[in-house]
Amino acid sequence: MIEDLWYKNAVIYSLDLETFMDANGDGVGDFAGLSRRLDYLQALGVDVIWLAPFQPTPNRDNGYDIEDYYGVDRRHGSSGDFVEFMYQANKRGIKVLIDLVVNHTSSKHPWFEDARRSEKSEHRDWYIWSKEKPENSEDGVVFPGVQETTWTYDKQAKAYYFHRFFEFQPDLNIDNPEVRAEIRRILGYWLQLGVAGFRVDALPFVLESAGPDHTKPVMRFEYIREFRRFLQWRQGDAILLGEANVLPEEIDQYFGKEGDGSHLLFNFYVNQHLFYTLASADVQPLIDALEATRNIAPVSQWAHFLRNHDELDLGRLTDEQRQAVFARFGPEPSMQIYERGIRRRVASMIGNRPQIELAYSLMFSMPGTPVLRYGDEIGMGENLDLKERDAVRTPMQWCADPQSGFSMAEKLVHPVIDEGPFGYKHVNVEAQRRDPDSFLNWITALIRLRKECPEIGWGQWRILPTGNPKVLAIHYSWRGNTVLVIHNFDPHPQEIHLSLKPENETRLVDLLANEQSEADEKGVHQIRLSSYGYRWFRAGSLSYLLNLAE
Numbered sequence: 001m002i003e004d005l006w007y008k009n010a011v012i013y014s015l016d017l018e019t020f021m022d023a024n025g026d027g028v029g030d031f032a033g034l035s036r037r038l039d040y041l042q043a044l045g046v047d048v049i050w051l052a053p054f055q056p057t058p059n060r061d062n063g064y065d066i067e068d069y070y071g072v073d074r075r076h077g078s079s080g081d082f083v084e085f086m087y088q089a090n091k092r093g094i095k096v097l098i099d100l101v102v103n104h105t106s107s108k109h110p111w112f113e114d115a116r117r118s119e120k121s122e123h124r125d126w127y128i129w130s131k132e133k134p135e136n137s138e139d140g141v142v143f144p145g146v147q148e149t150t151w152t153y154d155k156q157a158k159a160y161y162f163h164r165f166f167e168f169q170p171d172l173n174i175d176n177p178e179v180r181a182e183i184r185r186i187l188g189y190w191l192q193l194g195v196a197g198f199r200v201d202a203l204p205f206v207l208e209s210a211g212p213d214h215t216k217p218v219m220r221f222e223y224i225r226e227f228r229r230f231l232q233w234r235q236g237d238a239i240l241l242g243e244a245n246v247l248p249e250e251i252d253q254y255f256g257k258e259g260d261g262s263h264l265l266f267n268f269y270v271n272q273h274l275f276y277t278l279a280s281a282d283v284q285p286l287i288d289a290l291e292a293t294r295n296i297a298p299v300s301q302w303a304h305f306l307r308n309h310d311e312l313d314l315g316r317l318t319d320e321q322r323q324a325v326f327a328r329f330g331p332e333p334s335m336q337i338y339e340r341g342i343r344r345r346v347a348s349m350i351g352n353r354p355q356i357e358l359a360y361s362l363m364f365s366m367p368g369t370p371v372l373r374y375g376d377e378i379g380m381g382e383n384l385d386l387k388e389r390d391a392v393r394t395p396m397q398w399c400a401d402p403q404s405g406f407s408m409a410e411k412l413v414h415p416v417i418d419e420g421p422f423g424y425k426h427v428n429v430e431a432q433r434r435d436p437d438s439f440l441n442w443i444t445a446l447i448r449l450r451k452e453c454p455e456i457g458w459g460q461w462r463i464l465p466t467g468n469p470k471v472l473a474i475h476y477s478w479r480g481n482t483v484l485v486i487h488n489f490d491p492h493p494q495e496i497h498l499s500l501k502p503e504n505e506t507r508l509v510d511l512l513a514n515e516q517s518e519a520d521e522k523g524v525h526q527i528r529l530s531s532y533g534y535r536w537f538r539a540g541s542l543s544y545l546l547n548l549a550e
């Protein structure tokens with residue numbers, strides 16, 4: 001059954017254990033805390049939790065520096081707490097994705113410790129070495145301004161080792177079959193403990209082989225298919241969600257032409273153009289980005305998001321477009337990072353409720369699967385006093401109690417936001433639950449609506465001409481059902497005329513308000529949108545259940 005592809009219409013919620021809920025009062029979030037908050041997540045309506053890395057780590061890159069792939073960092077609890085959490089999540093019908101961080105290990109990982117000891121070490125060839133400093137060692141740093149090189153000399157090893165990211169994250173040598181066998185063991189281990197799949201960290205770099213003399217990296221896309229095959233043999237419905245900020249012409253290789261690569265990929269390309277469109281009200285670049293990423297295999301799927309735990313990366317925009325986004329959403333130098341991005345959260349960046357709603361309504365209605373970041377459902381802000389990307393990694397704001405109800409400890413892993421309009425006394429779950437007009441209640445309704453529109457995850461889509469450069473209309477059809485979503489990026493109200501004559505869709509029922517639109521005798525609908533307004537319609541009748549039979 002095609003419906004078995006559960007990821008086509010799931011709502012994913014991403015969180016970092018460290019800052020979500022601290023049950024034992026040591027100032028760091030843990031599995032026991034998260035387990036207590038599962039009822040909250042279930043009520044919010046999310047189907048999947050994506051957990052940031054929680055394995056033992058020196059924690060120099062927010063856990064993306066792992067020193068043991070088969071454990072739980074003691075700060076977050078025990079393996080027993082993990083299994084208990086899995087049981088509790090699955091009991092509520094919530095699936096769990098975890099990060100697969102195998103481009104690199106921590107430099108404290110026993111494999112690297114062994115590798116540096118001698119050229120004869122068992123794990124020497126698990127990493128990438130060079131006797132001489134390669135010529136291109138300053139190229140390709142991922143964190144410009146903070147990271148200086150991709151090759152660092154190790155005295156003990158008497159050689160340079162390659163690291164795409166920080167120097168404490170040595171890259172694994174993916175060409176070594178033993179490394180790939182170990183990656184399969186890691187997949188197998190966590191599948192056995194019940195996870196539904198993996199968010200594959202830094203996918204392009206995982207697949208990049210150093211090449212014979214380190215001068216020309218070679219992409220080995222066969223490895224993603226190899227991991228996929230293994231995954232599917234072990235667990236038929238498990239998925240890979242790849243982190244690959246790549247150009248449209250490269251996506252085929254990541255998804256696999258037949259859909260035999262990564263099941264899902266984050267759509268960074270659309271994400272960046274979406275922010276440009278929010279900044280400029282010009283919908284054409286967003287339309288172009290959607291069209292450029294349209295052709296994927298039927299089993300493949302995009303994951304759409306507004307923000308994640310990193311910077312809002314604008315590297316794929318033109319300089320002019322990027323400056324426009326900076327000017328609107330991150331004008332201060334302290335808000336910008338790595339010469340390409342913004343280190344702010346959605347609500348503080350956009351700054352007004354109608355446009356924030358517009359952004360989420362759009363994200364939830366683009367062709368793909370929506371991914372929501374913890375805290376964004378209540379409109380949390382950032383703390384620019386924290387370093388780099390930590391600005392957007394502050395503790396979840398549960399209530400107005402000290403430490404925002406996140407922890408009983410005095411000192412926390414990151415301080416809570418306690419000042420200004422985004423401080424926890426103003427922005428928290430408890431207050432918003434009681435307020436029918438809160439953002440939390442609004443987004444809960446949006447999640448429900450998205451789940452009632454399977455056409456978006458499954459359907460054929462096309463952009464309808466609106467005759468207005470500030471208004472975007474997307475038409476979905478699936479099994480004789482139609483959903484139509486319309487977004488006005490302008491602060492001024494707009495009126496558009498939509499011809500649905502070819503489809504003979506004469507009646508559109510508004511899914512958010514008690515209204516409907518009847519076409520005139522030429523088959524044209526006249527539709528009004530408020531300032532930053534958005535409307536979701538279904539053609540014919542409110543219910544999609546009518547035509548579902550196969």
Ligand code: NOJ
Nearest residue numbers: 061064101165201202310
């Ligand atoms: C991408 C992750 O999202 C980021 O947080 C991390 O620093 C790098 N990969 C390195 O693992």
